[in-house]
Amino acid sequence: MEKITFEVLGSSPEPYTVRFIKNSPSELSAFCSCRAGENGQHCKHRIMILQGDKKSIVSDNSVEVATVESWFKGSNIEKKLQSVHDLEFQQKKLKTLLAVAKKDLANSMRS
Template identity: 50%
Template sequence: MDNQTKEIIFLVQGSSPEPYKVRFMKSDLFFAAFCTCPAGQKGMHCKHRINILTGSIDAIVSDNTKEVETIKKWLIGTPIEDTIKSLVFTENEYLSAKKALTKAKKNLSKALRGEKL
């Protein structure tokens, strides 16, 4: 593989009327992703890139949805792959904890009313 940079651009519909441009770049030396959404322009992570990196094509409005598979291949072995896995794991843990907290609060409400748990 040569050191030439490869690039794939998706148009993704977000909250703005105009679709955002999500650009992925890869070479032998790096893998990077950029988005024109407000978070992306500030250098922060955004759901538009994360969704594509995790294989979602739902918000893509360009006609190149099949290239998401290429992005997933580019991701393999990069530091981004590890951080995406960590993010997904942590989000799942958060959702489980949030569900458990809601249940605990409901049980406390029942107990405070003298109801059987």
């Protein structure tokens, strides 16, 4: 088992702790001390690091983001994150289509 821990800036005055654990070649765990992470919810701090974003890291080990990215590829988390991204994209498309449909409805009512 391998572990990497980062300190990241967030909305709290104190940095959050983000920890990645490679349990096996395809199993990765990620924990964050932010409120969302502590409550088992979607946490942007973990996602940012998984996607190679180093800008919020305040610990002196930001070079280890590349290692975490390598753990992420082919992991149990990669497909699930891709599913979230796909659904977010669909949601944006549906929001646009809904806005057009509402405008069309409003225009029809004025005729």
